Amino acid sequence: MxxxxxxxxxxxxxxxxxxxxxxxxxxxxxxxxxxxxxxxxxxxxxxxxxxxxxxxxxxxxxxxxxxxxxxxxxxxxxxxxxxxxxxxxxxxxxxxxxxxxxxxxxxxxxxxxxxxxxxxxxxxxxxxxxxxxxxxxxxxxxxxxxxxxxxxxxxxxxxxxxxxxxxxxxxxxxxxxxxxxxxxxxxxxxxxxxxxxxxxxxxxxxxxxDPRPYTNLDQFKLYDKNGKEGGLTATYRQNKNLNQVSLERRESVIDYENIQTIKNFPKGINLANASVTWEGEIQPKESGVFRFILYYAGYTKVYLDDSLVVAERWRTAWNPNSYKFSAKLSANKKHKLRIDWLPDGGVSYMGLKALSPVPEAEQTRxxxxxxxxxxxxxxxxxxxxxxxxxxxxxQVTGKASIMPKWAMGFWQSRERYKTQAEIVGTLKEFRNRQIPIDNIVLDWNYWPETEWGSHEFEKSRFPNPKGMVDSIHALDARIMISVWPKFYHNTEHFKEFESKGWMYMQAVKDSIRDWVGPGYVGSFYDAYSADARKLFWKQMKDHLYPLGLDAWWMDASEPNVRDCTDMPYRKALCGPTALGPSTEYFNAYALMNAEAIYDGQRGEDNNKRVFLLTRSGFSGLQRYSTATWSGDIATRWEDMKAQISAGINFSMSGVPYWTMDNGGFCVERRYEMAKEGSADRDEWRELNVRWHQFGAFVPLFRTHGQFPYRELWNIAPDTHPAYKTMLYYTQLRYRLMPYIYTMAGMGYFNDFTIMRALMMDFAADKNVLNIGDQYMFGKELMICPVYKYKARTRDVYFPKQTGWYNLYDGKYTAGGQKQTVDAPYDRMPIYVAAGSILPIGQQIQNTTQAQTDLKIYVYAGRNGTFTLYEDENVNYNYEKNAYSTIEFSYNDKDKVLNIAARKGSFKGMAKERNFQIFLVDQTKPLGIDQPSKEFKTIHYDGSKASISLK
Missing domain, CATH: 2.60.40.1760 (glycosyl hydrolase (family 31))
Incomplete structure (x- = not known):
C-alpha cells in the first residue's frame, strides 16, 4: 500500500x-x-x-x-x-x-x-x-x-x-x-x-x-452642434462653398483612415471639391490628460474649447500623416470640438482618435x-x-561602414528623369554652371511600363544604359538607381520567385492594381528567405550590376505593397514570411533586403564600397552600408521643422546615416501652379533656400521631389538670392569635406554619431534636454535651421559648457543663454564651439578632386583636439589599415597648436601639404569667408610640428 x-x-x-x-x-x-x-x-x-x-x-x-x-x-x-x-x-x-x-x-x-x-x-x-x-x-x-x-x-x-x-x-x-x-x-x-x-x-x-491602441471618439459622450447626444455634426459642402451644404449628418466616429473605412463617407460626395466640418462637444467619463492622434490628408485644423490646437497642416491625398496633441479634459464636462477639413483629392483620408488618461507616474515610465x-x-x-x-x-548589432566619399557630397534627384538624355543633360548643366555635385539619381519607372521588376530599360527612353552610366562617370559623377523589391506578376523575375514560394501572393490573389497606367498586378518578394535574398541580388547582378552603377536606391522597403491599407490587411499583403507570420516579423523587412544587396555586392567585388539608400530601416541597418531617408514628406514649413527632430532621433537610434528630400517630396498645388512674381513662387523659393541650408548639414546632402523641378536653376535664375544662397551652401558642404569625411571615418573607428542632439555633448546643461530644433553636426558645429516663412531671426540656446563663435563673422557669444540671433535670407545661423579645430578645404566640384592644402581654424577659449582622417575614398582598404590620421591639438593657455606626426598611410596619400592656420578669439573675430592676413603657414611633411598662434 x-x-x-x-x-x-x-x-x-x-x-x-x-x-x-x-x-x-x-x-x-x-x-x-x-x-x-x-x-x-x-x-x-x-x-x-x-x-x-x-x-x-x-x-x-x-x-x-x-x-x-x-x-x-x-x-x-x-x-x-x-x-x-x-x-x-x-x-x-x-x-x-x-x-x-x-x-x-x-x-x-x-x-x-x-x-x-x-x-x-x-x-x-x-x-x-x-x-x-x-x-x-x-x-x-x-x-x-x-x-x-x-x-x-x-x-x-x-x-x-x-x-x-x-x-x-x-x-x-x-x-x-x-x-x-x-x-x-x-x-x-x-x-x-x-x-x-x-x-x-x-x-x-x-x-x-502606453501599450493601448488609440480608439475612436465614441469613447466620449458626443453631442452635435445643437446639443443633441449621439454624435458630432458632420457637414459636407460641395465645391468648398461654405454656404452650399450638400449633406449634414451625425457621426460618432471619425475613422476614414484606410481604403476600407473611406467607404463610410457619404455616397455622392466628391471629396476632390468638398469641404467638411465636424463640430459639437465631447464629454469624457474621467478627468485628466487625453492624448489625441490626428490622421490627415488635405488641409486640416482642429479646435478644442475654441482654441486652435492643431494649426493648419497639409498632406497629399495618397500619403496621409499623423500628428499628436494632448489636452486636459474634465469628467462629465462638455468640451467643444471642431475639425475643419479640405480634402485635396478624390480619395482622401481623415481620422481622429484618442487615449484616455493614465496616472502621470504610469505615463512617464x-x-x-x-x-x-x-x-x-x-x-x-x-x-x-x-x-x-x-x-x-x-557592438551588439554591427559597426557602421564608411560610406564612399562621393556619398558625402551633393546628390541631385527628381521624381523623375524620364530619359537618358534628360539625366545626362542635367548633370552636364551642373558642370557647366560649376555647381558641385557627386551623385545623380535615376528614380523609378525607367523600365517598360508593363515590366516592373524586370530590371530592364525602356529602349525608346534609355537606348544605351551602359553609355548613360559611362557618360555620367566621364563627368566625374556617380549614378544611383532605384530598385524596388516589387515585381509585376507577368515578369520572369516574379515567376522565378513564385516557383520557389518566395513571393507574397495575397496582392496577386486579390488582383490589386497599382497606380501606373491602367494599373498592373504585382507583389513583393519575401526577403526573410536567405535563398530569396540571393536570387534578388542575382537578378540585379545579371541585369543592372554590369552597367557599372554605383549605388542602389531601395524604395518602398517597409514593405509597402499597397498604400493606405488597414493593419490586418497590411500584414496579409506581406506574409507569411519564410520565418513565420508577418505579425511576428513585421518590422525587419528593410534590414533583410539591405543584407541581400550588401552581401551580394561584396561577394562580387570586395574592393568597391556598397552604398544603399532605403526608405525604411531597423536595428542593425548600419552594418550594411545603408542610409535611410525620411520618405515622401510634404513641402510645408511644419514638415521641414519635423525633419530636425526626426533626423536627430534617427541618428541617436544608432544608425548614423540619415537624409531627407530637401524641399519636401509631395508638393502643394499652389506651388505647382505658381507664376513668376507671385507670393506662392516667392514662398516656394524661400522654403527651398531654408531647406537647402539645413540639408547641407545632415549626414547625406540630397535634393529630391515632385514637380516643380529641384535643380537650382529651375528653382530660381542665377541672379536671384535663392540661387546664390543654395549655391553657397552646396559649395560650403564641399569646403567642409575634410571635416565631414573625418566624421564618416569616426563612424566606423569610433562608433561616432554625425548628427547629434545637444544633450550628447552638453548633457549636464538641463536646458538642452528638450531642444529638438538645434543640433550638433559633429562636435564642433551647432546648426540652427530656420523653419518659418519670412523669419529673419530665430531664438538660439547656447549651451553653457563653452563659448560660441558665429561661423560667418567670428563674433563670440558666451554659453548658458538664449538669444534672438540674425537669420538673414541667405544665411542659416551656425556656431562653432570654443576649443574647436575646423579644417576647411579649397573649393572643389566633386570629391575626386583633392583638397591637400587646408585652412585650419582654431577657436580660442578652451583646449581642443581634432584628428583628420583620410583614406582611399571608395574601397574597403581601410578595413586593412590603409588610412591615415593627423592629430591637431590646441593648448588655449599657451595659444599653441600642435600637429602630431601622421599615422598610417594609403595609396595616393599626399605626403606633403600646406596648412594655413587661423586663430579666432573674442578680440579677433574672423569668419570663414572673411579675408585675413593674420595666419601662420606650415609646410607639413608628416612630421610633428608646433605652431605658436600668439
Whole structure:
C-alpha cells in the first residue's frame, strides 16, 4: 500500500507545473538563469541574464519553464563573456556583477535593476515586477504579446526610436507606435540621458509608452452642434462653398483612415471639391490628460474649447500623416470640438482618435510593448555618455561602414528623369554652371511600363544604359538607381520567385492594381528567405550590376505593397514570411533586403564600397552600408521643422546615416501652379533656400521631389538670392569635406554619431534636454535651421559648457543663454564651439578632386583636439589599415597648436601639404569667408610640428 502511495505521489509530481524554490538559481557559462514560482501565466517564470560585455547585459524572459534558443535578426556579436564576472544570491536577489555593472534579479517577483558598482541605480524595473505576457496565436504559430515597464525619474529624457513625423523630440511621457510606413521608420532602441540604452530585440509592431491602441471618439459622450447626444455634426459642402451644404449628418466616429473605412463617407460626395466640418462637444467619463492622434490628408485644423490646437497642416491625398496633441479634459464636462477639413483629392483620408488618461507616474515610465514574439529579449547597454551607449548598440548589432566619399557630397534627384538624355543633360548643366555635385539619381519607372521588376530599360527612353552610366562617370559623377523589391506578376523575375514560394501572393490573389497606367498586378518578394535574398541580388547582378552603377536606391522597403491599407490587411499583403507570420516579423523587412544587396555586392567585388539608400530601416541597418531617408514628406514649413527632430532621433537610434528630400517630396498645388512674381513662387523659393541650408548639414546632402523641378536653376535664375544662397551652401558642404569625411571615418573607428542632439555633448546643461530644433553636426558645429516663412531671426540656446563663435563673422557669444540671433535670407545661423579645430578645404566640384592644402581654424577659449582622417575614398582598404590620421591639438593657455606626426598611410596619400592656420578669439573675430592676413603657414611633411598662434 505504501508503494502505491509513493508511485501516485511521484506521478502527481510529474504532472504538476515545475516549481523551483525561490532561493535557487542556475549559473551558466555566460550568466544566470532564475526560475520563479509564479502563480500567474501572465508573468515571467524564467529569466536569463547573459553578459555580453561588462557594460552590456542581455535579458531574456518567458512565462514558460525554458528559454528558447533563437537566432536574432539584428545582433552580430561573436560571443558572450565567459569570465570576469560573478553571480551570487544576496537575500531576496540574485546579483550578477561585472567589472562595471551589477544586475539584481528578485527571486520573488523577477524584478530587475541595474546599478553601478557603488549601488547607484541606472535602470530599475517597475517595482513589484514590470514584465507581463499574454498568449497569442497567428497562422497556427504560438507566441506571446508582452510588455516591459521600468521606473523613470522625473529628470530623465528619452531619445531614439527611429524617425517619426509628429515633431516630437524627447519621448519622456509620450507614446509612439513602432511600425514601418512611408515617412515612418521604427527602430526599437532608446537612449536615456542617464547614460544607458535599451535595445528591444523584437520585430513585430510595438509601442513605446502606453501599450493601448488609440480608439475612436465614441469613447466620449458626443453631442452635435445643437446639443443633441449621439454624435458630432458632420457637414459636407460641395465645391468648398461654405454656404452650399450638400449633406449634414451625425457621426460618432471619425475613422476614414484606410481604403476600407473611406467607404463610410457619404455616397455622392466628391471629396476632390468638398469641404467638411465636424463640430459639437465631447464629454469624457474621467478627468485628466487625453492624448489625441490626428490622421490627415488635405488641409486640416482642429479646435478644442475654441482654441486652435492643431494649426493648419497639409498632406497629399495618397500619403496621409499623423500628428499628436494632448489636452486636459474634465469628467462629465462638455468640451467643444471642431475639425475643419479640405480634402485635396478624390480619395482622401481623415481620422481622429484618442487615449484616455493614465496616472502621470504610469505615463512617464519607460514602457515597451510588442505584439508577438517567442519570448521577451532586450539588451541593457550602459556607458559614461551617449556616445558610449551608441557604441554599445553597435557592438551588439554591427559597426557602421564608411560610406564612399562621393556619398558625402551633393546628390541631385527628381521624381523623375524620364530619359537618358534628360539625366545626362542635367548633370552636364551642373558642370557647366560649376555647381558641385557627386551623385545623380535615376528614380523609378525607367523600365517598360508593363515590366516592373524586370530590371530592364525602356529602349525608346534609355537606348544605351551602359553609355548613360559611362557618360555620367566621364563627368566625374556617380549614378544611383532605384530598385524596388516589387515585381509585376507577368515578369520572369516574379515567376522565378513564385516557383520557389518566395513571393507574397495575397496582392496577386486579390488582383490589386497599382497606380501606373491602367494599373498592373504585382507583389513583393519575401526577403526573410536567405535563398530569396540571393536570387534578388542575382537578378540585379545579371541585369543592372554590369552597367557599372554605383549605388542602389531601395524604395518602398517597409514593405509597402499597397498604400493606405488597414493593419490586418497590411500584414496579409506581406506574409507569411519564410520565418513565420508577418505579425511576428513585421518590422525587419528593410534590414533583410539591405543584407541581400550588401552581401551580394561584396561577394562580387570586395574592393568597391556598397552604398544603399532605403526608405525604411531597423536595428542593425548600419552594418550594411545603408542610409535611410525620411520618405515622401510634404513641402510645408511644419514638415521641414519635423525633419530636425526626426533626423536627430534617427541618428541617436544608432544608425548614423540619415537624409531627407530637401524641399519636401509631395508638393502643394499652389506651388505647382505658381507664376513668376507671385507670393506662392516667392514662398516656394524661400522654403527651398531654408531647406537647402539645413540639408547641407545632415549626414547625406540630397535634393529630391515632385514637380516643380529641384535643380537650382529651375528653382530660381542665377541672379536671384535663392540661387546664390543654395549655391553657397552646396559649395560650403564641399569646403567642409575634410571635416565631414573625418566624421564618416569616426563612424566606423569610433562608433561616432554625425548628427547629434545637444544633450550628447552638453548633457549636464538641463536646458538642452528638450531642444529638438538645434543640433550638433559633429562636435564642433551647432546648426540652427530656420523653419518659418519670412523669419529673419530665430531664438538660439547656447549651451553653457563653452563659448560660441558665429561661423560667418567670428563674433563670440558666451554659453548658458538664449538669444534672438540674425537669420538673414541667405544665411542659416551656425556656431562653432570654443576649443574647436575646423579644417576647411579649397573649393572643389566633386570629391575626386583633392583638397591637400587646408585652412585650419582654431577657436580660442578652451583646449581642443581634432584628428583628420583620410583614406582611399571608395574601397574597403581601410578595413586593412590603409588610412591615415593627423592629430591637431590646441593648448588655449599657451595659444599653441600642435600637429602630431601622421599615422598610417594609403595609396595616393599626399605626403606633403600646406596648412594655413587661423586663430579666432573674442578680440579677433574672423569668419570663414572673411579675408585675413593674420595666419601662420606650415609646410607639413608628416612630421610633428608646433605652431605658436600668439
Amino acid at each position: 505504501r508503494k502505491h502511495k509513493v508511485v501516485l505521489l511521484f506521478f502527481v509530481f510529474l504532472t504538476m507545473p515545475i516549481v523551483v524554490l525561490a532561493a535557487s538559481f542556475q549559473k551558466i557559462s555566460d550568466g544566470i538563469i532564475v526560475s520563479l514560482n509564479q502563480s500567474s501565466s501572465t508573468k515571467a517564470r524564467t529569466i536569463r541574464l547573459q553578459v555580453i560585455t561588462d557594460n552590456i547585459i542581455r535579458v531574456t524572459a518567458t512565462p514558460l519553464t525554458k528559454i528558447q534558443e533563437t537566432k536574432s535578426l539584428i545582433t552580430t556579436y561573436a560571443d558572450t563573456k565567459k569570465t570576469g564576472w560573478s553571480a551570487k544570491q544576496s537575500g531576496n536577489f540574485v546579483v550578477l556583477t561585472t567589472a562595471t555593472t551589477k544586475a539584481f534579479v528578485s527571486i520573488k517577483t523577477g524584478e530587475i535593476r541595474f546599478t553601478d558598482l557603488q549601488g547607484n541605480i541606472i535602470l530599475q524595473e517597475q517595482r513589484g515586477g514590470g514584465k507581463s505576457f499574454k498568449p497569442i496565436e497567428v497562422e497556427g504559430k504560438s507566441g506571446f504579446s508582452f510588455r516591459q515597464v521600468f521606473e523613470s525619474p522625473a529628470d530623465e529624457a528619452f531619445y531614439g526610436l527611429g524617425q517619426h513625423q509628429s515633431d516630437e523630440f524627447n519621448y519622456k511621457g509620450k507614446n509612439e507606435e513602432l511600425f514601418q510606413y512611408n515617412t515612418k521608420v521604427s527602430i526599437p532602441f532608446i537612449v536615456s540621458n542617464k547614460n544607458y540604452g535599451v535595445l528591444w530585440d523584437n520585430y513585430s509592431m510595438s509601442r513605446f509608452g 519607460l514602457s515597451l510593448w510588442s505584439e508577438m514574439g517567442q519570448q521577451m529579449d532586450y539588451y541593457f547597454i550602459r556607458g559614461n555618455n551617449p556616445d558610449e551607449v551608441i557604441s554599445g548598440y553597435r
